[in-house]
Amino acid sequence: MEITLLALCLMCFSTAASDSQSICELKNIYQDEKASTQVDGVSEGCWTSFHTKDGYEVHILDLQFSSYLEYPILKLTAAVPSIIVITSSTPKNFKNIFLQTIGNTTFYVSSEISMLRLKYEPVPPVKGSGLVFWVNEKFGGVTSYTAIQDPSNITFRGKTGTSLPLACQFSLEALKEKSLLHVQSEKELVKSCLIGSSSEEIYIINIPDHVNVKNVSVDVGLSKTKLVLRGPVGTHWKINAQTLNLLSNNPTQLNGMVIPPIKNISDSAKEIKELALDYYKVKGIAITYTEIHLNSPSIKLKIRSREHSPVTERPVEPTTTSPPISMQLFTSPDYISQLDLSSKVQTNRKIYAQVSIKVHGFLNLNPKVSGCVVRSSDSQVVERMLSYKQEQCLPKLCSNKARISFTLDTIKDLPDGTWELDCGVIFCLSYNCTAPQTVKRKMQVVQSSGVIPNPCFEFSLSSVLGIAFGGFLIGVLLVSALWFIKIRTGYTPALGLAFTRSLFSGCPCVLTKRQPVPTKPSPSENSSANGSMDSTQSTPTSSMA
Numbered sequence: 001m002e003i004t005l006l007a008l009c010l011m012c013f014s015t016a017a018s019d020s021q022s023i024c025e026l027k028n029i030y031q032d033e034k035a036s037t038q039v040d041g042v043s044e045g046c047w048t049s050f051h052t053k054d055g056y057e058v059h060i061l062d063l064q065f066s067s068y069l070e071y072p073i074l075k076l077t078a079a080v081p082s083i084i085v086i087t088s089s090t091p092k093n094f095k096n097i098f099l100q101t102i103g104n105t106t107f108y109v110s111s112e113i114s115m116l117r118l119k120y121e122p123v124p125p126v127k128g129s130g131l132v133f134w135v136n137e138k139f140g141g142v143t144s145y146t147a148i149q150d151p152s153n154i155t156f157r158g159k160t161g162t163s164l165p166l167a168c169q170f171s172l173e174a175l176k177e178k179s180l181l182h183v184q185s186e187k188e189l190v191k192s193c194l195i196g197s198s199s200e201e202i203y204i205i206n207i208p209d210h211v212n213v214k215n216v217s218v219d220v221g222l223s224k225t226k227l228v229l230r231g232p233v234g235t236h237w238k239i240n241a242q243t244l245n246l247l248s249n250n251p252t253q254l255n256g257m258v259i260p261p262i263k264n265i266s267d268s269a270k271e272i273k274e275l276a277l278d279y280y281k282v283k284g285i286a287i288t289y290t291e292i293h294l295n296s297p298s299i300k301l302k303i304r305s306r307e308h309s310p311v312t313e314r315p316v317e318p319t320t321t322s323p324p325i326s327m328q329l330f331t332s333p334d335y336i337s338q339l340d341l342s343s344k345v346q347t348n349r350k351i352y353a354q355v356s357i358k359v360h361g362f363l364n365l366n367p368k369v370s371g372c373v374v375r376s377s378d379s380q381v382v383e384r385m386l387s388y389k390q391e392q393c394l395p396k397l398c399s400n401k402a403r404i405s406f407t408l409d410t411i412k413d414l415p416d417g418t419w420e421l422d423c424g425v426i427f428c429l430s431y432n433c434t435a436p437q438t439v440k441r442k443m444q445v446v447q448s449s450g451v452i453p454n455p456c457f458e459f460s461l462s463s464v465l466g467i468a469f470g471g472f473l474i475g476v477l478l479v480s481a482l483w484f485i486k487i488r489t490g491y492t493p494a495l496g497l498a499f500t501r502s503l504f505s506g507c508p509c510v511l512t513k514r515q516p517v518p519t520k521p522s523p524s525e526n527s528s529a530n531g532s533m534d535s536t537q538s539t540p541t542s543s544m545a
Contacts (some may be wrong), residue, residue, distance in 0.1 A: 002419065006274065008184075008192070014210070019270075022195075022287075023269050023270055023273050023477060024193035024194070024195050024197060024289060026192065026193045026291065027172075027189070027191060027192060027193060028072065028184060028187030028188060028290075028292075029190050029191065029192045030187045030188075030189045030190040030294075031167070031175075031184070031185065033188070035136060035192060036192075036303065036304050036305065037190075037192055037203070037288065037290045037301065037302070037303055037304075038301070038302040038304070039190045039231040039290075039292055039294060039298060039299060039301055040299065040300040040301075040475065041149060041174065041175060041185075041189075041294050041296035041297050041298075041300075042172050042173065042174050042296060042297065042299060042300055043062075043146075043147035043148070043149075043172065043173065043298070044128075044170045044172060044173075044297070044299035044408075045144070045145050045146045045147060045170070045171070045172075045173045045178070046142070046144065046145045046168040046169055046170055046171065046406070047143070047144050047165075047178075047180060048129045048141065048142060048144070048164050048165055048166055048167060048168050049138055049163050049164040049165070049166060050140070050141035050142060050143050051143060052083075052141075052541070054081070054192065055080070055081060055085050056080075056081045056082060056106075056139075057078075057080055057082045057083070057143040057144075057156065058082070058083045058135060058139045058141065058142055058143045058144075058147075059082055059083070059084050059085070059142075059143055059144045059146070059156060059157070060087070060131060060132065060135060060142060060146070061084060061085070061086050061087070061089065061143065061148065061154070061516070062087055062145070062146065062147040062148070062243070063086060063087070063088045063097075063113070063148060063152070063166050064088065064089060064147065064148065064149040064295055064420075065088070065149070066149070066150055066188070066189070066293060066295070067149055072150070073097075073098045073100075074097060074098070074099050074100070074152065074153075074154065075099075075100045075101075075132045075152065075153045075154070075519055075529065075535065076099060076101050076104070076105070076153075076154045076155075077099070077101075077102040077103055077154070077155040077156070078100070078101075078104065078105050078155075078158075079103065079155070079156060079158040079303065080102035080103075080155045081103070081104040081105070082103070082104070082105050082106075082154070082156055083105070083106045083108070083139060083172070084105050084106070084107050084108070084109065084299070084447040085107075085108045085247070086107060086109045086115075086120075086134055087112075087113075087123060087127065087131060088110065088112055088113050088219070088435060089110075089127060089147070093384075097113055097114065097115050099115045101118070101119055102238035103156075106121075106451055107119070107120035107121070107392070108120060108121045108122070108123045108253075109121075109122070109123060109202070109537055110122075110123040110124075110125065110148065111123070111248075112398065118277060119506040123184070123336065123418065129170070130149040132145060132168055135244060135349050136168075137218075141166075141168075142168040144168075144180070144181065145168055145170070145179060146155075146173075146183075147183075148175070148183055148185065149185060149189065149294060149295050149296060150185050150188070150189060151183055151184070151185050151324055152184050153420060153440055154178070154181070154183055154184075154185040155182040155183075156180070156181060157179075157180050157181065157342040158180070166509050172297075172298055172300055174300055176393070177453040179205055183351065185278075188293065189292070189293050189440060190291070190292050190293070190294060191289065191290070191291045191293045192289065192290040192291070192512075193288075193289050194198070194286060194287070194288055194289075195273070195287040195288075195289060196286040196287060197286055197442060198284055198285050198286040199289060200282070200285050200286070201225075201226070201285065201286040201287070202226040202227075202228060202276050202277075202280060202282075202287045202288070203225060203226070203227050203228070203230040203284070203287075203288045203290070203303055204230070204272055204276055204287060204288065204289045205218075205223055205227075205230065205290050205292065205301065206267060206269075206272055206289070206290065206291045206292070207230065207231040207235060207291075208233060209267050210232075211232065211292065211293055211295055211300075212232075212292070212295045212296075212297075213231060213232065213294070213295070213296060213297070213299055214234060214235065214236065214297055215236050215237055215238065215284060215298040215299070216229075216231065216235060216236070216237050216238070216298070216299045216301055217234075217237075217238045217239075217240075217298070217299070217300050217301065217302065218238065218239045218301045218302075219232075219240045219241075219300075219301070219302045220232065220240065220241035220242070220303045221245060221302065221303060221304045221305070222242075222303065222304070222305060223242055223243060223261070224243050224244075225241065225243070225244050225245070225303065226245045226267075226280055226282075226285075227239075227241075227244060227245065227246050227247070227303075228247045228275075228276045228279075229247070229249075229250065229252065230248070230249055230250075230265045230267065230272055231249070231250050231261050233250075233265075234250075234251060235250045236251055236252075236253070237251070237252040237253070238252075238253045239252055239253065239254045239255070241254065241255065242322075242324075244360070245280065246259070246262070247262055247263060247265075247275075247280075248261060248262055248263075248265075249261050249262070249263060249307075251263040251266050252485070255279040257427055257430070258363075258408065260376050263275070263279070265525070269289060269291065272289075273287060273289070275294070279495060283415075284524050291393060309473075310434070313489055314485060323368070324357070325355060325356065325357050325358070325425055325437060325439045325440045326355070326356050326358065326439065327354065327355050327356075327423065327440070327441045328354050328356070328423070328441075329345075329351055329352070329353050329421075329443070330351070330353070330354065331349070331351070331352070332352065333352055333391070333405070334337045334468070335352060335354055335403070335544060337430045339351070341442060342444065343444065344444050344445075344446045345408065345444060345445050345446070346410040346446055346447070346448040347407070347409045347414055347447055348407060348408075348409045348447050348448040349407065349447065349448065350406075350410075351403045351405065352391065352403065352404070353403070353404050353405070353409065353421070353423075353441075354401055354402070354424065355363045355367055355369060355401065355402045355403075355404075355425050355428065355439055356400065356401050356423065357400040357401070359434055364452065365427040365428065366427065366428045366488055367400065367401065367402040367426070367427050367428075368387070368389070368390075368424050368425070368426055368427050368428070369401055369402050369404050369424070369425055370423075370424040370425065370426050370436050371406075371422060371424045371436070372385075372386040372388055372406070372422065372424075373385055373386055373421075373423075373425040374386050374408070374411065374414075374419045374420065374421055374422070374424050374443075375419065375420045375422055376417065376418075376419060376420075377417070377418045377420060377442070384411045384414070384482075385411075386406055386408075386410070386411065386412045387404050388406040388422070389404060389406065389407065389450065390402045390403070390404055391403035391404055391405050400446065402425065406422075408445060409448070409542070414445060415445075415447075416444075416445060416446050417444075417445060418441050418442055418444060419442070419445050420430055420440055420441070420442050420443070421440065421441045421442070421443055422438060422439075422440050423438070423439050423440075424436030424437070424438060425437050425438075425439055431447050434456060441491075443494055466475070481496070485526075
């Protein structure tokens with residue numbers, strides 16, 4: 001009978017094949033330390049130094065099972081006498097859990113689950129802190145509280161002299177961090193496969209919609225990575241990476257900077273693969289596809305090189321790093337003539353600085369300089385505020401760049417020597433901005449001996465066009481005025497047609513001899529005057545005629 005029941009339980013572990021099998025053959029990698037993608041569940045729990053007067057430890061287990069586990073099998077081992085309180089926060093009721101026990105244990109089980117072939121006492125319908133309060137009242141304290149999904153083997157090792165608190169205080173813990181408890185879970189929780197073979201790779205992390213996950217921390221240990229993160233609505237990703245290309249349907253926090261969702265992505269493995277290849281516009285690239293079915297409030301995810309090569313693998317840093325930025329100095333407003341570290345910077349010469357971000361080439365993070373100081377490099381550090389001007393630049397030329405200009409003569413009594421230019425830079429995407437990040441650049445400063453001769457003026461293109469248009473407009477108005485005077489008076493003005501003729505003929509106006517004004521009326525003027533006199537005076541001859 002027991003053999004038949006056990007065989008029935010094992011048969012129920014098989015799951016319906018998803019569409020992910022159509023793109024590659026998935027393999028179980030959960031708790032596999034050699035896998036390139038490692039996943040750990042993080043859940044609430046606590047440990048204390050409590051034990052009863054009889055020497056019993058009191059442990060609370062919150063068992064969470066996936067829907068495909070109709071008849072879970074659990075082996076539980078206790079190194080010391082223990083009281084085990086078993087409950088479940090899984091919405092579905094599990095009436096048949098096959099439990100094998102080793103050691104002196106007493107069980108208390110909540111009403112939504114039942115144990116086959118096991119005697120146990122009932123537990124009131126309370127969860128979480130309410131259950132901890134009930135256990136405290138009944139046994140005087142709690143040794144541990146652990147939430148576990150799909151466990152197959154649980155071993156309580158017992159206290160080994162470790163200093164533990166007296167009261168149960170909940171905190172987020174990963175299974176690997178539970179030194180007094182060893183847990184093995186079903187390998188179906190995380191599956192992965194590799195599509196293709198190439199040095200360049202896309203990592204796809206897919207959490208289907210039915211999985212209940214809220215926060216996922218991702219540590220990327222590769223120097224350059226193309227990443228696709230897909231999760232249910234409400235999932236938030238926190239990423240620590242050096243250089244990264246990212247596509248996600250959820251909000252992400254990359255090195256402290258919040259990035260909104262980029263594109264809607266379904267949980268279909270085939271659609272995710274096609275979308276990733278189309279988004280990154282690549283061919284002949286390897287794809288590591290990982291599917292996570294771990295129902296946990298928080299998940300820790302690590303991505304490492306498939307070959308585990310020390311050359312490509314980045315050491316894990318305890319703190320998050322800011323996006324790498326750099327600063328170059330230039331001597332001209334076209335940002336072509338770069339100033340190297342050995343060049344002398346005169347205090348009255350205008351310097352142009354450019355701050356560049358060397359990551360996230362597909363995003364425009366809109367960097368902006370928020371403040372600058374110059375700092376001495378000697379033993380007695382002197383720091384002075386620097387005034388600067390934000391320089392405008394076309395978006396195509398200044399993607400992920402910021403430009404400023406300054407002169408050091410705004411700082412009084414700046415001695416010669418090596419000074420460090422220290423600027424704060426903020427990055428913004430949509431309405432989200434980071435805290436100021438620091439970028440530094442050393443300068444060799446010398447006092448200017450005098451005014452630096454400037455053979456030409458620095459006119460921008462808009463200034464040149466404005467001057468040309470103004471000159472053209474003045475010329476048109478002047479010529480129009482001259483013609484108007486000529487038409488109305490009949491006389492050539494002082495700057496009249498002779499001046500115009502001199503310009504048109506190519507001769508200097510000083511060589512054109514001015515004609516004297518005639519004193520006698522012209523023939524045309526005499527004829528018109530005579531005609532008018534004849535028309536007003538009458539004679540006997542004309543009357544008789």
